[in-house]
Amino acid sequence: MSIRPIETSYAGHRFRSRLEARWAVFFDSLRIKWEYEPQGYAVGPEGRRRPYLPDFWLPKEKLWVEVKGTEEQMDVELLVHAAIPHFGLPNPAGPCWISDHQARLLILGPIPLVEAVHDAGELAGYVHPAHALLSFRKGDVFQGSAVFNSHGIELLPEGGLVGNDGPEVFWHTRGSDWGNWLTPGAAMNPDHDGRAQGAYRAARSARFEHGERP
Structure with missing residues (x-):
């Protein structure tokens, strides 16, 4: 028996x-503007195009966002196709260039628990997922x-090769686990004032029942 997601108003x-509602709370806590399911698109090469409705659009960051509770829930081929500019998702605000990469699609899993503190002399901050x-x-x-x-x-596009515009998919070669993994905050612009940690906590603790505000 499959477990159905709980629809939630926020x-x-x-x-x-x-x-998805918890990630909206997270974005609001960090003052990141978001749009929820603004538009669906057909993505993929001719003859294999399929409908895809991304969960969020972040207009300032020029990023689409997909939220999945587990990696097993992901349609990997659809997401890789969506990340290819010429037959994937459009970018209404223009390309998001990071070095010579176009950042295309952010994949978010469950809201992680963030508690540990990384201390490296002058650079000290919370451990980031x-x-x-x-x-x-x-x-x-x-x-x-x-x-x-x-x-x-902060976007770091260098990583494992997962596909090409052939199109072929090589998800097993991506070089890192999917989802939320911990990495020392000092290595990636540490969260000195704890705003990101506070946003994760707010999202995890949000209660939506009976009209309560998160």
């Missing part, structure tokens, strides 16, 4: 799952990482 939107980022470079799709901190999102 900020004037009816989210398909409580996890890293999240999967799909980017495109010279015909190839890569899985890099994204880290939330006091300034918003």
